[in-house]
Amino acid sequence: MKSLLRTVIIFLILTILTGIIYPLLVTGIVQLLFPEKANGSLIVKGNKICGSELIGQQFDSLAYFSSRPSSVLYNPLPSGGSNYGLTNRKLVNLVTERKNKFIVSNYLDTLTVIPSEMLFASASGLDPHISPEAALLQVKRIVKYRGFSPEQRDKLSDLIKKLTEEPQFHLLGQARINVFLLNLSLDTIK
Amino acid sequence: MTVQDFIQIILFLGILTILTPVLGNYMYKIFTGRRHFMVTVLGWPEKLIYRLTGIDPYEETNWRVYTFNLIMFNLVGLLLLFAIQLLQSKLPLNPAGLPNVPWHSAFNTAVSFMTNTNWQGYAGETTLSYLVQMTGLTVQNYVSAATGIAVLLALIRGISRRSTDMLGNFWTDLIRSILYILLPLSILLACILAGQGVVQNFKEYETIHTLEGAGQVLPMGPAASQIAIKQLGTNGGGFFNANSSHPYENPTPLTNFLELLAILLIPAALTYTFGKMVGSTRQGWTIFIVMLILFISGLAISLFSEYSAHTIFGNIPLMEGKETRVGITSSVLWSISTTSASNGSVNAMLDSFSPISGMLAMINIMLGEVIFGGVGAGLYGMVIFIILTVFIAGLMVGRTPEYLGKKIESFEVKMAIVAILVPNMVIQIFSAFASISVPGISSLNNAGPHGLSEILYAYSSAAGNNGSAFAGLNANTLFYNLTLGLGMLAGRFGVIIPVLAIAGTMAKKKITPESSGTFRTDNWLFVCLLIAVIIIIGGLAHFPALSLGPIVEHLLMNNGMTF
Numbered sequence: 123m124k125s126l127l128r129t130v131i132i133f134l135i136l137t138i139l140t141g142i143i144y145p146l147l148v149t150g151i152v153q154l155l156f157p158e159k160a161n162g163s164l165i166v167k168g169n170k171i172c173g174s175e176l177i178g179q180q181f182d183s184l185a186y187f188s189s190r191p192s193s194v195l196y197n198p199l200p201s202g203g204s205n206y207g208l209t210n211r212k213l214v215n216l217v218t219e220r221k222n223k224f225i226v227s228n229y230l231d232t233l234t235v236i237p238s239e240m241l242f243a244s245a246s247g248l249d250p251h252i253s254p255e256a257a258l259l260q261v262k263r264i265v266k267y268r269g270f271s272p273e274q275r276d277k278l279s280d281l282i283k284k285l286t287e288e289p290q291f292h293l294l295g296q297a298r299i300n301v302f303l304l305n306l307s308l309d310t311i312k
Numbered sequence: 313m314t315v316q317d318f319i320q321i322i323l324f325l326g327i328l329t330i331l332t333p334v335l336g337n338y339m340y341k342i343f344t345g346r347r348h349f350m351v352t353v354l355g356w357p358e359k360l361i362y363r364l365t366g367i368d369p370y371e372e373t374n375w376r377v378y379t380f381n382l383i384m385f386n387l388v389g390l391l392l393l394f395a396i397q398l399l400q401s402k403l404p405l406n407p408a409g410l411p412n413v414p415w416h417s418a419f420n421t422a423v424s425f426m427t428n429t430n431w432q433g434y435a436g437e438t439t440l441s442y443l444v445q446m447t448g449l450t451v452q453n454y455v456s457a458a459t460g461i462a463v464l465l466a467l468i469r470g471i472s473r474r475s476t477d478m479l480g481n482f483w484t485d486l487i488r489s490i491l492y493i494l495l496p497l498s499i500l501l502a503c504i505l506a507g508q509g510v511v512q513n514f515k516e517y518e519t520i521h522t523l524e525g526a527g528q529v530l531p532m533g534p535a536a537s538q539i540a541i542k543q544l545g546t547n548g549g550g551f552f553n554a555n556s557s558h559p560y561e562n563p564t565p566l567t568n569f570l571e572l573l574a575i576l577l578i579p580a581a582l583t584y585t586f587g588k589m590v591g592s593t594r595q596g597w598t599i600f601i602v603m604l605i606l607f608i609s610g611l612a613i614s615l616f617s618e619y620s621a622h623t624i625f626g627n628i629p630l631m632e633g634k635e636t637r638v639g640i641t642s643s644v645l646w647s648i649s650t651t652s653a654s655n656g657s658v659n660a661m662l663d664s665f666s667p668i669s670g671m672l673a674m675i676n677i678m679l680g681e682v683i684f685g686g687v688g689a690g691l692y693g694m695v696i697f698i699i700l701t702v703f704i705a706g707l708m709v710g711r712t713p714e715y716l717g718k719k720i721e722s723f724e725v726k727m728a729i730v731a732i733l734v735p736n737m738v739i740q741i742f743s744a745f746a747s748i749s750v751p752g753i754s755s756l757n758n759a760g761p762h763g764l765s766e767i768l769y770a771y772s773s774a775a776g777n778n779g780s781a782f783a784g785l786n787a788n789t790l791f792y793n794l795t796l797g798l799g800m801l802a803g804r805f806g807v808i809i810p811v812l813a814i815a816g817t818m819a820k821k822k823i824t825p826e827s828s829g830t831f832r833t834d835n836w837l838f839v840c841l842l843i844a845v846i847i848i849i850g851g852l853a854h855f856p857a858l859s860l861g862p863i864v865e866h867l868l869m870n871n872g873m874t875f
Contacts, residue, residue, distance in 0.1 A: 129384045132365050132483065133392065133455075139357070140454040140490065141447035145537040148499060149513065152506035152536065160512040162530055162560070164520075171520045174530055176509050176559035179522040186523065190636070199517075199529055200435035201554035203633040205663035205784030207762035208624065209865055211874040213632065213664075217625055235628075242632035245557030245661045251636035294320060295565025296639045305523055 167306065178250035179302050184227065184267045186305045187252075187260050190239050191220055194247035203245045217241045228263045251298040254286045264308070277311050313619060317641040320569075321611070324645065325604070327573060328580055332600060333593075335577065336584025342492045343465055343485070344589065350492050358491055365483075372478035375816025378466055379809060381482040382459060386426050389455060393448045394422040397440070406441035407516040408531075413439060420793035425452035427804035428460060428686055430542070430549030430656050430779035431796060433788035437531040437552050442514060449549060450538045457545030457578075458489035460688030463808050464582065467692050468589045470815030471716050474823045479815055493578070494545060501574055502540035509563035512536035535560060543574035546686040548656030548779045556646070556659040557635050568638055568659060572646055575655045579684040582691050590716050594834040599694055602842050603652075606683045610672050611648045617668035617866075618644050624869055633661030644669060647780075651676035654686030656779025663757070663766065663782040667869060670782065671862035674769050677776040678739065679850040680732065686777065692811045698833065699728045699814070701845045705831055715833060717823035724817060727810040734806030736853050738775035738799045743768045743857065751791035757784025760875030761868065765861040774799035 152160040163175040173179055178189045180196040189196065193204040206213035220241045225232055237256040239249075261282070265275050285304050289295045341348045351358075362369055373381070396403060397418035401411050413421070417434055424431040425448070434440065440449070462485035469479050506512045511532055518530040535551040539561055542549055552558040562568055580600065587596020618640060621627040634643045643660035650657055651673040662670055676683060682694040698715060703725050706713030713720040746752030746767045756763040766785040773780055774796040781787070787796060824830075832838060 125381075126384065126388075128365055128367075129381070129388050132361075132367075133385065133388045135361055135364060136455060136487075136490065137392075137447055137451045140495070140541075141451040144495065144498070145446050145450060145512075145534045148502045148506070148537040148540075149534060151499075151503055152512050155503070156507045159509045160506045160536070161515065162511050162513075162518060162532060163509050163563075164518065164530075171518065173520055173522055173528070174518075174559075176563050177528070177530060178559075179524070179528065180526065181524060183524055196522075196528065198437065198531055198552075200438045201552050201558050202435070202783070203554065203557070203661035203664065205661055205757050205782070206632065207663060207758040207765075207784070207865070208622065208630070208632075208666060209760055209762055209869050209874050210758050214624060214874050238625075238628040238631045239636050241625075241628065242630070242634070242664075244631075245633045245635050245659070246552075246554035246559060248554070248559055249635050249637075250559060253636065289316065290565040293316070293323070294569050295637055295642070296316075298636050302523070309523070 165306065172306070173302055175300065175303065176250060177248050181301065181305060184263060186308065187257055187264065187301050188240070189301045190249050190252060191241070191243045192247040192249070193243045196248060198248055201246045201248055203247060204243045228260055229266070230259060234259070250300050250302050252301055254282065254297055254299050257282050257299050257304065270311070274311055278308070281307050281311070313615065313641060320641065321645060324569070324572060328576055331577060332580045333584050335581035336596070337588065339493060339581060339585040340588040342488055343585065350496070354491055358487060361487055367483045369481060369484045372481055374477040375466065375479050375812050375819075378479050378482050379812045382462065382808070383805070385455070385482070385486070386459060389452060390422050390426045393425060393452060394418050396444055396448050397421060400441050400444055403441065403443050405443035405446070405514070408441070410439060410441050416790050416793040417788055420797045423797040423800050424779065425449050425547070425549060426456060427777050427800045428456035428545070428547060428654060428689065429774065429777040429800045429804070430547045431774055431781065431800065432549055432779070433793055433796070435553035436550060442533050445538060445551060446534055450541060453538065453541040453545050453547040453549070454490050454494055455486070457494060457541075457547065457687040458486045460686055461489040462486050462688070463811055464688035464692045467695060467811055467815040468586060470818040471718060472590045473819050474821065476819050479819060494541060497544050498537070498540040501544065501570065502536045504570060505539060505567055506536040508567045509560070510536040510539060510567065511560050531560070539571070540574070542657060543571045543655065544578060546575060546579060546653045546655040548650065550657060556657045557638070557661070562659055565637060568642055568646070572642070572649055575649050575653050575657070576684045578687045579653055579690045582688065586691060592834065595716065598834045598839060599691070602839050603683050603694070605839070605843060606846070607648065607652055610652070610676055610683070611645065614644050614648055614669040614672040615641065617666045617672075620666070622666065622869070624872060624874070630666060633664030635659065647673045648676065650780055651778060652681065652683035652685065654681045654689055654777050654779070656773065658780050661783060662769070662780060663784045667762070667765070667862040667866040670765060670769070671858055673780070674765070674772055674858070674862070675851060675854070677772045677778045678736075678854045679846055680735065681776050681778060682846060682850075689777065693807065696728045696731045696811065697842060697846050697850070699724055700732070700849060701838070701842045702831060702833065704845060705841060709831070711829065711831065714824060714830065717826065718818050718821050719824065724814050727814045731807045731810040732849060735775040735803045738802050739768070739771045739854065740857065742771040742795055742799055746771070746795065749791070751789060755786040755789055755792060757786070758875070761861050761865040762875070765865065768857055768861050770796060771799055775803035777803050
């Protein structure tokens with residue numbers, strides 16, 4: 123009995139140390155050092171929060187660049203992927219469907235090689251990025267739909283260049299562009 | 313693959329190798345009670361804990377008491393974690409107003425985190441309150457990792473001491489592991505992660521309106537603190553459902569690299585600690601090299617398979633279930649690291665990997681997670697294979713097998729066999745049962761051979777205390793919650809108890825002085841033998857099942873078959 127009581131006390135002390143003091147200490151430090159990051163990297167437009175820099179959004183309108191396909195339709199509660207195996211017929215059909223849709227809606231040649239992140243759903247269902255190539259393939263549609271002048275078109279090309287993130291430290295990861303941030307800036311092109 | 317991909321892999325393995333002696337030496341100093349500045353800084357909470365609990369840090373126990381304390385401690389943790397999930401809605405820090413967890417799911421989760429498995433049948437952001445995540449799961453992330461280290465320390469003492477009963481003090485091993493190793497490293501990592509964008513707050517979920525005007529609810533919470541220890545303690549349980557593929561858990565390539573490093577850091581460094589504690593760093597490096605060879609072999613095959621042309625999709629890169637910021641190479645590297653270690657976190661969905669890459673992840677688990685392995689658990693699993701190897705080598709040359717001067721006799725070999733058989737039996741028997749039962753099959757997300765892979769992976773993950781999944785399988789059912797829970801218990805304590813028993817009998821033996829007839833365990837011949845034994849004894853048992861799952865799926869896929 124005595125040893126059981128001692129075990130419980132040790133467990134409770136370790137709970138206080140690792141379950142309460144530790145997370146509170148970390149919260150304190152990071153709220154002081156990086157409050158925006160620790161609070162979800164939220165982006166404010168006007169005076170309303172319109173999203174997080176890190177969490178992708180669903181874009182159905184032809185006026186916006188499309189995000190990657192998502193098996194949770196960018197609803198983060200809960201996040202997740204399709205978990206389809208490669209021999210799953212549903213996946214094969216979905217890829218063909220997405221490919222056709224991407225080609226038709228972007229006025230592309232049927233033989234265009236489409237970056238594969240636009241055909242496959244992401245792991246989290248919240249992936250905010252696509253490759254710069256996938257963004258460039260959508261420019262024609264955006265320009266046409268928004269009725270952009272050649273000047274505005276150039277501004278859009280500059281924007282894509284500006285928002286393309288190179289590999290971190292030129293070493294880790296790969297070049298990518300944040301669709302949400304891109305669309306946010308797209309609305310400011312006058 | 314590009315040159316940059318190769319550079320990333322070499323950088324990863326290089327940093328891991330460089331940090332091994334650095335951290336390994338530090339842990340050696342901590343565990344052998346040598347002077348160190350961290351002890352001066354953090355010594356007072358250690359002393360305070362001893363005063364509050366009445367532990368005598370100099371008191372040592374035999375293996376039976378050590379085991380008893382360990383099991384009692386884990387049992388108390390299990391019951392408390394089970395209880396707070398059942399009472400969640402009545403407890404504070406639940407801003408999302410989440411209801412109580414159903415009992416079988418709570419049982420599964422409690423077992424899962426107590427055994428360092430971190431299998432997750434539930435989705436974090438829609439199931440558990442901040443209170444449960446912090447005081448339940450984060451705590452178990454620490455203590456289950458520290459338990460693994462404690463078992464390893466007892467085993468090392470059993471090997472290095474002579475003619476004694478005493479294996480050390482479970483409480484001091486536990487407390488020192490947490491206080492001097494896991495806690496400082498976690499605080500450092502958590503702060504870096506949060507600086508990159510991992511959330512760490514106690515706010516309510518944020519409801520926002522997207523650019524198109526739709527509603528989106530962004531989950532919040534103290535994630536960074538949990539993710540740091542989840543990687544360092546080879547736990548792997550995500551704060552969010554999508555685990556380390558979630559942008560709030562792993563927002564940038566840098567966080568991806570650091571989390572990856574954190575998964576293997578302590579297990580790799582422990583090989584050096586082992587070498588120092590048994591009096592020969594060469595022995596430690598021998599084990600490290602065996603692990604590294606197995607790691608690179610698995611990685612090479614997996615990368616080759618993932619990058620091969622897949623005609624079924626017109627030879628495009630396979631991005632299903634992968635994140636753009638991570639890319640294919642880092643997804644594969646992570647899958648090999650997380651299954652070599654008993655980590656189980658994922659940054660890409662393993663269910664959607666090519667069949668052979670998925671199989672490699674499974675094989676790493678089936679081998680007993682001895683390739684670096686779980687914190688503590690990987691190395692004590694490796695020692696089990698070493699015992700078998702010297703036994704087999706001894707049989708071949710007709711000598712009494714020895715390891716580090718200790719004779720290996722029938723009791724140790726029997727216990728080693730038990731430690732290998734128990735998890736393997738769980739995998740085979742439970743999978744066979746699930747794949748012919750209605751509740752087992754009705755949870756499948758994929759048909760054909762891939763369905764069998766989902767089941768096989770689930771029980772491998774449970775028995776190996778890994779926690780990763782072919783996540784299409786809906787495991788949050790009564791059937792899977794209970795059978796997987798039992799599998800995790802058997803896989804954890806079915807190994808720990810035999811290992812501690814071996815430690816107990818080894819400690820009693822004398823040390824035979826080295827002679828010209830001693831079979832060396834620190835040269836290339838031994839490296840080859842050990843690798844062969846790991847693959848033959850650990851892996852071959854699963855070959856029939858694997859050939860019905862991923863291997864046949866690979867062949868059918870190349871013939872254009874779908875299900």
